[in-house]
Amino acid sequence: MRCRKCGESAALELRRHNAAFCVPHFTEFFRKQVREAIHHYRMFTPDETVMVAVSGGKDSLALWDVLIEEGYPTVGLYLDLGIFDYSRESREKCEAFAAARRQRLLIERVDAAIGAPIPEVQKATRRPTCSACGLSKRYLMNRAALTHGFVVVATGHNLDDEAATLFGSVMHWQTDALSRQSPALASTHPKLVRRVKPLYRLSELETAAFAFLRGIDYIVEECPFAAGATSLAHKEALNRLEAASPGVKHNFLFGFLEKARPAFERGQDVQLTECASCGQVTTGEICAFCKLADQVKRRSTPLTRSSGDPSQ
Numbered sequence: 001m002r003c004r005k006c007g008e009s010a011a012l013e014l015r016r017h018n019a020a021f022c023v024p025h026f027t028e029f030f031r032k033q034v035r036e037a038i039h040h041y042r043m044f045t046p047d048e049t050v051m052v053a054v055s056g057g058k059d060s061l062a063l064w065d066v067l068i069e070e071g072y073p074t075v076g077l078y079l080d081l082g083i084f085d086y087s088r089e090s091r092e093k094c095e096a097f098a099a100a101r102r103q104r105l106l107i108e109r110v111d112a113a114i115g116a117p118i119p120e121v122q123k124a125t126r127r128p129t130c131s132a133c134g135l136s137k138r139y140l141m142n143r144a145a146l147t148h149g150f151v152v153v154a155t156g157h158n159l160d161d162e163a164a165t166l167f168g169s170v171m172h173w174q175t176d177a178l179s180r181q182s183p184a185l186a187s188t189h190p191k192l193v194r195r196v197k198p199l200y201r202l203s204e205l206e207t208a209a210f211a212f213l214r215g216i217d218y219i220v221e222e223c224p225f226a227a228g229a230t231s232l233a234h235k236e237a238l239n240r241l242e243a244a245s246p247g248v249k250h251n252f253l254f255g256f257l258e259k260a261r262p263a264f265e266r267g268q269d270v271q272l273t274e275c276a277s278c279g280q281v282t283t284g285e286i287c288a289f290c291k292l293a294d295q296v297k298r299r300s301t302p303l304t305r306s307s308g309d310p311s312q
């Protein structure tokens with residue numbers, strides 16, 4: 001196997017691109033894909049500080065690494081979900097990454113905002129853990145960016161994440177979710193910051209290879225709540241299709257973005273207002289996060305409070 005660019009011995013084969021690359025040309029390929037994503041969707045300009053939401057995993061730290069190397073001003077945001085050792089270790093990875101590169105890292109504790117760490121929220125509300133967690137993350141990312149004056153938040157979602165989300169939305173024909181699925185969501189309200197996903201053109205495998213080759217120390221363990229999540233089943237199904245027919249994941253996502261998404265976008269103009277309780281953006285009177293926090297407050301018993309995160 002020879003590198004497509006220089007003919008030297010290749011370190012990686014990318015079947016969906018029908019290409020192989022040596023290490024320097026693979027990292028160049030990776031950066032080029034990120035650059036293309038940023039330019040195609042006009043995600044941000046060189047003078048906008050990008051708030052990078054980091055989890056300590058390979059994707060978000062690889063993204064932060066590329067943006068720093070590309071010369072963008074960045075700041076990291078770590079949301080401490082209070083998920084036992086997983087949160088402690090992933091926070092340490094983010095802190096070490098930021099310190100080694102002399103970058104600013106902001107840390108927000110979910111329990112301080114919602115009244116309990118994520119594992120307790122399910123017990124208090126009966127809402128599935130990942131659903132409460134996802135809602136809290138989106139809310140707190142937006143709030144942190146507004147508080148600190150940043151106009152754009154970048155997340156490390158890759159091609160596999162995006163294809164799996166799309167697959168899930170199609171399986172249930174969630175037209176709302178389909179209209180919102182995009183590598184870049186513009187700010188549609190002064191209190192809603194732009195959200196972008198500069199890794200959407202790169203697969204999970206490519207991101208893992210890049211993180212490894214760049215010597216990024218990331219948390220390998222998954223969140224303990226990830227096991228059994230439907231998104232994992234969707235990823236596995238897509239991986240089987242991809243193994244049989246390389247490029248199918250790419251075609252599924254890119255075909256949707258180019259051909260189908262505009263149809264779902266039409267007629268989805270929702271009226272945004274400000275939550276009567278916290279002032280953040282919502283479509284109703286009280287935002288979903290405030291409702292969740294209220295449920296936690298009302299249903300938390302002294303027993304659940306005292307059985308909090310044993311790692312803290």
Ligand code: Q46
Nearest residue numbers: 129130133134223225226
């Ligand atoms: S962190 Fe949160 Fe994920 Fe853990 S609880 Fe679920 S949503 S799996 S990306």
Ligand code: ZN
Nearest residue numbers: 003006022025
């Ligand atoms: Zn080469």
Ligand code: ZN
Nearest residue numbers: 275278287290
């Ligand atoms: Zn609110």
